[in-house]
Amino acid sequence: MRRFKFIRDPEPASGGADVEEFLRRLEGPACLFFTGEDTGRTRALVTLLHGNEPSGAMALRRWLQSGQRPAVNVVCIVASVVAALEPPTFSHRMLPRARDLNRCFRPPYDDAQGALAEEILEILRFHHPEAVVDLHNTSGSGPAFGVCTHMDRQHDALVSLFTQRLIVSNLGLGALMELSEANFPTVTVEVGGRLDEQAHELAYEGMCRYFLAATVLDPGETDWGLELLRDPIRLELNDNVTLTYAEEPSASYDITLKTDIEHHNFGAVGVDTLLGWASGSERSLFTALDAGGRCAVNRLVRVENGELYPAQPLKLFMITNNAAIAESDCLFYAVADDGSTIC
Numbered sequence: 001m002r003r004f005k006f007i008r009d010p011e012p013a014s015g016g017a018d019v020e021e022f023l024r025r026l027e028g029p030a031c032l033f034f035t036g037e038d039t040g041r042t043r044a045l046v047t048l049l050h051g052n053e054p055s056g057a058m059a060l061r062r063w064l065q066s067g068q069r070p071a072v073n074v075v076c077i078v079a080s081v082v083a084a085l086e087p088p089t090f091s092h093r094m095l096p097r098a099r100d101l102n103r104c105f106r107p108p109y110d111d112a113q114g115a116l117a118e119e120i121l122e123i124l125r126f127h128h129p130e131a132v133v134d135l136h137n138t139s140g141s142g143p144a145f146g147v148c149t150h151m152d153r154q155h156d157a158l159v160s161l162f163t164q165r166l167i168v169s170n171l172g173l174g175a176l177m178e179l180s181e182a183n184f185p186t187v188t189v190e191v192g193g194r195l196d197e198q199a200h201e202l203a204y205e206g207m208c209r210y211f212l213a214a215t216v217l218d219p220g221e222t223d224w225g226l227e228l229l230r231d232p233i234r235l236e237l238n239d240n241v242t243l244t245y246a247e248e249p250s251a252s253y254d255i256t257l258k259t260d261i262e263h264h265n266f267g268a269v270g271v272d273t274l275l276g277w278a279s280g281s282e283r284s285l286f287t288a289l290d291a292g293g294r295c296a297v298n299r300l301v302r303v304e305n306g307e308l309y310p311a312q313p314l315k316l317f318m319i320t321n322n323a324a325i326a327e328s329d330c331l332f333y334a335v336a337d338d339g340s341t342i343c
């Protein structure tokens with residue numbers, strides 16, 4: 001069964017009155033193909049893998065309405081249209097009980113989300129793109145960054161179209177960008193918070209650069225140096241550990257994180273930075289594994305008199321302020337404060 005609707009060279013008017021109408025007209029997962037000036041090459045854009053991350057779809061609608069023609073063919077995959085339209089619009093990362101689509105890009109593909117991921121891979125293989133950019137928003141507010149599994153000049157150049165901050169990480173989670181080495185240079189770009197106007201703007205500006213540049217894989221003059229963060233470690237909650245966000249410790253939860261914790265995104269936190277409150281030992285509450293598969297919890301956090309602090313100077317990012325995401329995914333990612341991996 002084909003799930004994706006293929007639309008070749010859509011009319012600017014098909015963008016609808018707003019992004020919601022644009023998605024309604026797609027009706028479900030869609031693949032929009034724009035014929036380029038050079039029809040011998042193709043680039044791919046993937047977005048809305050997560051239904052609560054609107055910047056990519058908004059930017060794509062804007063691109064469509066601008067009536068521009070890209071430098072090369074562009075194939076745009078808009079994935080979780082159904083989850084995005086589930087009321088209230090853009091609030092569901094995925095539908096209830098569905099797997100996270102960006103954890104499904106590896107076998108088995110035997111449920112609905114797996115089948116969707118497999119079809120995305122088929123579309124990409126069919127079009128042989130020279131590059132793939134996967135656009136996301138972070139759930140909390142924060143600056144933009146790129147993520148790729150290994151760094152070289154091509155990945156560097158792709159990310160530079162959007163941002164100057166790059167996380168190099170290969171956690172083997174089944175994310176789309178993990179297919180990069182085997183197939184085509186693939187980067188994830190997190191354009192910023194899902195509700196941030198700035199993020200919507202960056203998605204559009206970066207998309208225009210990606211679609212209009214004669215070449216996107218050569219850093220050339222844009223190579224002014226990325227801020228690199230290597231092999232971050234994820235801090236996860238143990239099963240059945242409860243979490244909330246508040247300005248003071250909440251007795252009904254195992255962990256209370258400060259409501260403004262997301263303000264530490266990409267900033268350095270010292271050993272005296274209060275992150276929240278916790279009852280129990282670090283290892284009874286959290287799980288964290290380093291690249292070698294060893295427990296890294298005590299290198300990340302420390303509980304002292306019920307208060308939660310970094311165990312060493314760290315740089316934290318992808319900090320969520322959403323308990324459901326923290327429980328199903330992770331609380332944050334961490335590297336040493338100079339961007340190197342934690343040891």
Ligand SMILES: [Zn+2]
Pocket residue numbers: 049050053102136137
């Ligand atoms: Zn996402």
